[in-house]
Amino acid sequence: AQTVTQSQPEMSVQEAETVTLSCTYDTSESDYYLFWYKQPPSRQMILVIRQEAYKQQNATENRFSVNFQKAAKSFSLKISDSQLGDAAMYFCAYIGSGGGADGLTFGKGTHLIIQP
Amino acid sequence: GAGVSQSPSNKVTEKGKDVELRCDPISGHTALYWYRQSLGQGLEFLIYFQGNSAPDKSGLPSDRFSAERTGGSVSTLTIQRTQQEDSAVYLCASSLDIAGGSYEQYFGPGTRLTVT
Numbered sequence: 001a002q003t004v005t006q007s008q009p010e011m012s013v014q015e016a017e018t019v020t021l022s023c024t025y026d027t028s029e030s031d032y033y034l035f036w037y038k039q040p041p042s043r044q045m046i047l048v049i050r051q052e053a054y055k056q057q058n059a060t061e062n063r064f065s066v067n068f069q070k071a072a073k074s075f076s077l078k079i080s081d082s083q084l085g086d087a088a089m090y091f092c093a094y095i096g097s098g099g100g101a102d103g104l105t106f107g108k109g110t111h112l113i114i115q116p
Numbered sequence: 117g118a119g120v121s122q123s124p125s126n127k128v129t130e131k132g133k134d135v136e137l138r139c140d141p142i143s144g145h146t147a148l149y150w151y152r153q154s155l156g157q158g159l160e161f162l163i164y165f166q167g168n169s170a171p172d173k174s175g176l177p178s179d180r181f182s183a184e185r186t187g188g189s190v191s192t193l194t195i196q197r198t199q200q201e202d203s204a205v206y207l208c209a210s211s212l213d214i215a216g217g218s219y220e221q222y223f224g225p226g227t228r229l230t231v232t
Contacts, residue, residue, distance in 0.1 A: 033219045043205060045223035091159065095219050101172055103149050103161030104209075104221060 002027045004094050006107035013082050014115045020067075021077045021110045023092030031097035034068070035104070036077045040088040048090070051075065053097075079112075087114045118142070120224035122208050128230045129198055137193045137227045141210030148191050149211075149221060150183060154204035165191060198231045205229070 003026045013019035025034070036048040051059045051068050058066050063080045079086055089111050093104040121140045129135050141148050150162040165171050165185040176183070180199075185191040195202055205228050209221035 035220070037223075043226045043228075045207060045209070045226075047220055047222065050220055101164055103151065103164055103175070104159075105161070106159035108158050 002029075002094050002096065002102075002105045004092050004105050004107040006090075006092055006110050008110045009108070010111040010113065012113040012115060013079075015082055015084060017082055018078060018080045019082055019112065021079075021090050021092075021112070023075045023077070023107055025073050025075065025092070025094050025105075027073070027094065027096070029096050029098075033095050033097070034066075034075045035093040035095075036064070036066070036075075037091045037093060037106075038086075038088045039091065039109075045091075049077065082114050084114050084116060087112055120208055120210050120222055122206075122224035122227050124227055125225065126228045126230075128232060131200060131231055132197055134194065134196045135198055135229065137195075137206050137229070139191045139193070139208030139210075139224060141189065141191070141208070142222055145210035145212055145222075146188065147211045147221075148185060149209045150191070150193050151207040151209065152177075152204045153207055153226070157204075159207075162193070195229075198229075200231045203229055203231045 005024045032053045034051045038046045038048050049059050049061045049064050065078045067076045089109045091109045092107040095104050123138045146167045148165040152160045162175050163171050163183050168188045180196045183193045205226045207226045209223045211221045
């Protein structure tokens with residue numbers, strides 16, 4: 001079974017600074033997809049960024065980028081120029097290329113605090 | 117277009133009662149997922165529907181849980197004889213047909229279930 005580990009229960013960063021959230025995973029599959037989701041207090045889970053395992057290039061979405069290290073099974077999220085609206089729980093998630101039958105496997109989450 | 121909608125937003129019920137939670141996926145999304153989010157267990161995958169195909173129910177926590185999807189669209193998660201440990205946020209997500217290679221799941225706002 002796949003597992004996803006987020007070792008940082010909570011992170012704090014000053015507004016406008018850069019922060020990196022860590023995620024590692026364990027899988028025996030060679031093809032899969034990784035995601036970062038954001039969950040603010042409103043409870044709505046919002047997709048931040050996705051990475052296909054077969055792509056060597058790291059995904060980027062505006063201020064959000066990932067550092068995907070396939071051999072190390074590491075998938076960290078970097079948030080540049082942090083904004084107050086970035087404050088939320090961040091979840092790393094995995095799904096195999098076999099499709100949705102097993103759903104997403106989530107980490108326990110990292111609570112990100114933005115200091116004004 | 118409209119996102120994933122769920123109803124009710126909040127539900128308080130007495131132990132032993134049955135509850136029904138509803139999910140309306142994004143139009144055109146053939147895949148639908150249910151997850152449970154609780155403090156102790158984090159985010160757990162419950163069940164997955166692909167179109168009109170019969171789902172794999174092995175992820176459901178107990179035989180008190182059942183789910184159906186009518187006409188390949190709206191889904192209902194039913195919990196019979198609710199127990200206090202069923203208290204959680206129940207999240208629904210949908211995605212495009214996985215055959216198209218898109219595994220991005222879009223989540224609804226969830227239903228917070230409280231069993232007293």
